[in-house]
Amino acid sequence: MTDDMVRISDLRIERPSFEVHDISFTIPRGAVVGLVGPNGAGKTTVIRSILGLRTPDAGTVEVLGLPAGSAAALAKTGVVLDRPTAAGDWRVSSVGRRLSPFYPDWDDALFSELLDRLQVPRTQRVDELSRGQGVKLSLASALAQRPELLILDEPSSGLDPASRREIGDVIRQFMVDPAHAVLISTHITTDLDDLADELLVFVGGRIAHRGTLPDAKEDFAIARGTGDVPVGTLGAQHSGGQWAALIRTDDSAMFGPEVVIDEATIDDIIIHLAAAHEEAAA
DSSP: OOSEEEEEEEEEEEETTEEEEEEEEEEETTOEEEEEOSTTSSHHHHHHHHTTOSOOSEEEEEETTEETTOHHHHHTEEEEOSSOOSOTTSBHHHHHHHHGGGOTTOOHHHHHHHHHHTTOOTTSBGGGSOHHHHHHHHHHHHHHTOOSEEEEESTTTTOOHHHHHHHHHHHHHHTTSTTOEEEEEOSOGGGGTTTOSEEEEEETTEEEEEEEHHHHHHHEEEEEEESSOOTTOEEEEEETTEEEEEEEGGGGGGSOTTSEEEEOOHHHHHHHHHHHHHHHHO
């Protein structure tokens, strides 16, 4: 059994509309990794490469020590996208029967239990479900496969807080088994606060920051002031005669009393690292 569920080395994907450059990271067993960044930063492209849906121009992607997209790797990978993967004209009650032949470890009892727990109506067609119900159906289907790796791409976008909490609780229960791992891409960064162990911030097709979630909040701070933006700031944003910028916490002593320094949220880190990237590219 390999210790790393996912191993990506020097991944490069070039297309006319986007590029992913020199991406390297691992997802160890027992870890929940949060993937965040602005739209177009490369998050979905990396997820597609893990699923074998994007062919790298350079580098390697391995899942469970196997080539990404191989049948053996996919059999141990559950996927939840931002829309149901089941056909729209299927009744929810028939989804398990239709999917189970494709997954040797399919657990029908678990699938039924999750439908009840997440209150997914069995009599409705898939295309009649609300967005939240569709995501819950996808999550139940993914976990019924008895995967070792769970990948979620924007699962909670547009969901109400109660539904997001339910999904978080199911993920935490999945992670009770230390042999499991989760990769979750989301724009709702507060969902990661009590869930993710590690954070990957993608900007411009590259990893702009990587570390544990607590470290990210400790490594950065927000500086605010008026007048000229001091040297040593990242991605300054201007509004109403004031500026706000990201700084390294260790650099806080560089700034005088006229600069106010506050804790940075994950959203602050994403916004200002993206702005710094755009400044460098200009």
